[in-house]
Amino acid sequence: MKADVVICGGAIIGSAVAWFLRDLEFDGTITVVERDPTFAQASTALSASGIRQQFSDPLNVAISRFGVDFIRGAQDRWGLDLNLRENGYLYLANTDAGADVLRANHTVQVAAGADIALLDAVALAARFPHLEVDDITLAALGRTGEGWFDNMGLLQGFRRAEVTRLTDTVTGLRVARGKVAAVQLASGDEIACGVFVNAAGPAAAEVARMAGLDIPVERRKRTNFLFDCAKPPDGALPLMIDPSGVWVRPEGGQFLTGCTPPADPAVAPDDFDPRHQEFEEIIWPALAARSKNFEAVKVTRFWAGQYAYNTLDRNAVVGPHPEVANFLFANGFSGHGLQQAPAVGRALAEWIVTGGYRSLDLAPLGYERIVNGQPLTERCVI
Numbered sequence: 235m236k237a238d239v240v241i242c243g244g245a246i247i248g249s250a251v252a253w254f255l256r257d258l259e260f261d262g263t264i265t266v267v268e269r270d271p272t273f274a275q276a277s278t279a280l281s282a283s284g285i286r287q288q289f290s291d292p293l294n295v296a297i298s299r300f301g302v303d304f305i306r307g308a309q310d311r312w313g314l315d316l317n318l319r320e321n322g323y324l325y326l327a328n329t330d331a332g333a334d335v336l337r338a339n340h341t342v343q344v345a346a347g348a349d350i351a352l353l354d355a356v357a358l359a360a361r362f363p364h365l366e367v368d369d370i371t372l373a374a375l376g377r378t379g380e381g382w383f384d385n386m387g388l389l390q391g392f393r394r395a396e397v398t399r400l401t402d403t404v405t406g407l408r409v410a411r412g413k414v415a416a417v418q419l420a421s422g423d424e425i426a427c428g429v430f431v432n433a434a435g436p437a438a439a440e441v442a443r444m445a446g447l448d449i450p451v452e453r454r455k456r457t458n459f460l461f462d463c464a465k466p467p468d469g470a471l472p473l474m475i476d477p478s479g480v481w482v483r484p485e486g487g488q489f490l491t492g493c494t495p496p497a498d499p500a501v502a503p504d505d506f507d508p509r510h511q512e513f514e515e516i517i518w519p520a521l522a523a524r525s526k527n528f529e530a531v532k533v534t535r536f537w538a539g540q541y542a543y544n545t546l547d548r549n550a551v552v553g554p555h556p557e558v559a560n561f562l563f564a565n566g567f568s569g570h571g572l573q574q575a576p577a578v579g580r581a582l583a584e585w586i587v588t589g590g591y592r593s594l595d596l597a598p599l600g601y602e603r604i605v606n607g608q609p610l611t612e613r614c615v616i
């Protein structure tokens with residue numbers, strides 16, 4: 235077997251690269267190798283499906299601005315309603331230092347074209363009367379371009395690209411003369427390849443090692459909880475990020491919530507055991523203190539997924555390896571990869587077709603910063 239492009243991982247990132255290649259009228263052969271086409275443990279399927287403009291790095295703002303426009307266009311492009319709810323993200327600060335961070339981020343975000351408003355406690359209480367705001371020093375609310383959408387719908391759209399899809403596991407990479415020459419599969423088959431794309435999500439480091447390469451990406455577990463609320467707050471609610479790090483948003487008639495766990499070790503590939511105690515010990519106390527409406531709640535469902543966490547700077551690693559030049563990374567999204575899939579898919583497709591980035595320059599997310607130890611730190615990671 236051979237293919238001009240072999241993509242390891244057929245979830246949101248791998249499928250986005252394949253779709254944009256066809257959108258750019260790439261007429262070479264593309265093979266997507268996916269070990270589990272049910273995506274049961276893929277981050278894509280386990281995601282909270284949010285999209286926001288509130289990042290500290292302007293490139294991440296630009297990436298998400300492209301993402302939200304792309305999602306808005308799904309109906310015209312594919313006839314798919316991705317159920318985008320542009321209710322915004324609401325960041326809360328309860329210290330002067332926290333307010334300074336929101337102001338600094340706001341300056342970056344607005345300069346990058348994002349539609350974010352700063353609210354003091356009085357304005358916050360007027361807008362969201364259910365919230366306890368006595369301790370709040372400042373809030374930042376996305377007025378447009380932020381919210382949540384149908385993750386599997388976006389995947390379904392990207393999977394319309396005409397490519398060869400193999401249900402198999404990449405087990406090895408044969409590197410010769412500074413290039414990935416062939417991709418070895420669990421079935422025993424081998425695919426000679428022109429370009430290899432690592433879109434293996436939390437398995438990114440294992441796949442990189444198959445080519446003798448290192449990437450500082452670890453598996454970090456996040457537990458999401460869905461709950462019923464006896465007296466839900468009124469109105470169109472945003473995704474709120476409490477100063478405690480607990481976040482919550484509406485999900486149909488229920489609410490979806492989670493937190494950044496205080497201890498956040500790397501976990502084993504098969505560790506998807508939800509951390510039940512996070513709800514009782516961290517999430518519920520924070521939510522009940524922020525709103526009386528969240529005092530009487532009942533968890534109805536919960537699941538754990540894995541972040542592909544970049545320990546250098548919590549940002550994606552995108553683009554070619556400097557020495558194994560046909561090995562392309564699309565890894566380390568650290569909890570914001572779903573919304574970045576359109577921009578990253580387009581950028582890598584441009585790189586494959588033309589040898590460079592054409593629309594949005596993703597070079598700052600390149601692998602070189604890892605070699606040089608120069609982090610491009612993203613402060614707004616949920």
Ligand SMILES: Cc1cc2nc3c(=O)[nH]c(=O)nc-3n(C[C@H](O)[C@H](O)[C@H](O)COP(=O)(O)OP(=O)(O)OC[C@H]3O[C@@H](n4cnc5c(N)ncnc54)[C@H](O)[C@@H]3O)c2cc1C
Binds near residue numbers: 247284568
């Ligand atoms: C709980 C949780 C909440 C999140 N919330 C958000 C959010 O609100 N907004 C947001 O933008 N992002 C969010 N994310 C992050 C986002 O889901 C991921 O960044 C994104 O889905 C990454 O997509 P991916 O295709 O790289 O990885 P995955 O979806 O994990 O897909 C990788 C695929 O590669 C396959 N694979 C791996 N190794 C091999 C191999 N050797 N051979 C063949 N196939 C292989 C896997 O089977 C898998 O299907 C969240 C993640 C989690 C876990």
